Amino acid sequence: MNLFFVELLVVLAFFSISGAVILRMFVAADRNAVRSAAIEGAMLDVQSFSEVYAVTGDMKKAADRVYGAECLVAGADGSRTVVLDENGKPLITNEGREAYGRIWVQLYETVERTDAGRYSETEVAVFMRTTEAEEIYRHTCSAYIPSFAEINEENGGGEDE
Numbered sequence: 001m002n003l004f005f006v007e008l009l010v011v012l013a014f015f016s017i018s019g020a021v022i023l024r025m026f027v028a029a030d031r032n033a034v035r036s037a038a039i040e041g042a043m044l045d046v047q048s049f050s051e052v053y054a055v056t057g058d059m060k061k062a063a064d065r066v067y068g069a070e071c072l073v074a075g076a077d078g079s080r081t082v083v084l085d086e087n088g089k090p091l092i093t094n095e096g097r098e099a100y101g102r103i104w105v106q107l108y109e110t111v112e113r114t115d116a117g118r119y120s121e122t123e124v125a126v127f128m129r130t131t132e133a134e135e136i137y138r139h140t141c142s143a144y145i146p147s148f149a150e151i152n153e154e155n156g157g158g159e160d161e
Contacts, residue, residue, distance in 0.1 A: 035128070038102060045088065059122050060080070067082045081104055083105075085101065103129070104127040104128075105127075106124070106126075116147060117144060118147075119144050121140060
């Protein structure tokens with residue numbers, strides 16, 4: 001009878017250890033799925049930003065159209081930042097950014113004006129906050145706006161809403 005109980009204890013120990021290992025694997029898989037979804041959403045937003053930026057050549061206009069008006073935060077180095085929560089929604093208030101910010105999208109724009117037009121380039125860096133800020137994606141997009149298009153835009157003909 002004692003041998004049966006020892007065997008039963010060994011089987012229970014085996015199943016409990018196996019259950020703990022499997023549970024740990026499920027938790028890790030869930031974390032990876034959430035992280036992948038956040039990264040995919042951020043990259044889709046960057047792609048949308050790049051497409052709008054290529055047409056407008058204006059970082060603020062492109063960010064307003066993709067992330068919403070007034071989501072950009074000005075940095076001391078001339079950069080602009082959009083802070084997103086875990087669902088990819090932009091955060092407006094400073095308190096919300098501090099408490100719920102998971103993804104930072106930093107935008108750096110350089111503009112060169114010539115007689116032929118304006119060439120602008122924006123570097124987009126996407127960071128994810130886990131224990132520290134980790135860069136997950138970097139992309140450069142550019143736009144060339146000929147001088148005749150700038151004159152048309154200044155006269156109100158270049159914007160379609």
